[in-house]
Amino acid sequence: MENIFLIGFMGSGKSTIARVLQKELGMQLVEMDARIVQEQGMSINDIFAQYGEDHFRDIESQLILTIGKEGDTIVSCGGGVVVRPQNVDYMRKSGRIIYLKATPETIYERVKHSTDRPILNGNMNVAYIAQLMEKRRELYENAADITVSTDGKSREEICKEIMAGISE
Ligand code: S3P
Numbered sequence: 001m002e003n004i005f006l007i008g009f010m011g012s013g014k015s016t017i018a019r020v021l022q023k024e025l026g027m028q029l030v031e032m033d034a035r036i037v038q039e040q041g042m043s044i045n046d047i048f049a050q051y052g053e054d055h056f057r058d059i060e061s062q063l064i065l066t067i068g069k070e071g072d073t074i075v076s077c078g079g080g081v082v083v084r085p086q087n088v089d090y091m092r093k094s095g096r097i098i099y100l101k102a103t104p105e106t107i108y109e110r111v112k113h114s115t116d117r118p119i120l121n122g123n124m125n126v127a128y129i130a131q132l133m134e135k136r137r138e139l140y141e142n143a144a145d146i147t148v149s150t151d152g153k154s155r156e157e158i159c160k161e162i163m164a165g166i167s168e
Helices: 014-025 032-040 044-051 053-070 085-094 104-111 126-143 155-167
Strands: 003-007 028-031 073-076 095-101 146-149
Touching: 003 014, 003 085, 014 028, 014 073, 014 155, 028 032, 028 053, 032 044, 032 053, 044 053, 053 073, 053 085, 085 095, 085 126, 095 126, 095 155, 104 126, 146 155
Parallel strands: 003 073, 003 095, 028 073, 095 146
Antiparallel strands: none
C-alpha cells in the first residue's frame, strides 16, 4: 500500500491521529521529528541553534526520500515539510497527503506549553501563529489530497473522515 502523509501546522494533531490510524490500518508509523532526533542524536532545538533552519530542512527532505522508498508507512510530518516544493512532489509520488487543519486559537491551546518547537520559541501567541499559518496556508492547501478540519472533533471522527477519503 502507498504511504499516508499527515501534514499541517504544529499542533494540528498529526502525531495523535497518526497513532490512531496506525492501529486501524496496521501500517508502520514514522514520526518525522522523533526520527530526526534519534538519527542526529540531538534535539530539534539544538539542530536549529547549532546548524540553522536550512540544515534542518535538508535533513527533513532526505528523510522524506527514505520514507518514500520504504512504503506502507503512516508519516506524521514536521509542520514545515511543505515549505520545500520537492518534498511535496515526492510525497505525492509515493502516497496520499492528508492535511489536518485547525484554527490559530486551537493550535495555540495545544502548543502553548511546548518548548521544543524552535519556530515558536519566543513567539508563542495567537497573532504569530495566525500570521505564519496564513503564510503557509496555500502550501498546505495545494499539497493536500484530502483536507480535514479538526476543530471540535474527536480523534475517532477525524480518523473516520480520513478513512472515508482514502477509500474513495
Ligand atoms: C516545524 C514543525 C515541527 C518541527 C520543527 C519545525 C515547522 O514539527 O519539525 O520544529 O516549521 O512548522 P511539528 O509540526 O511536529 O511540531
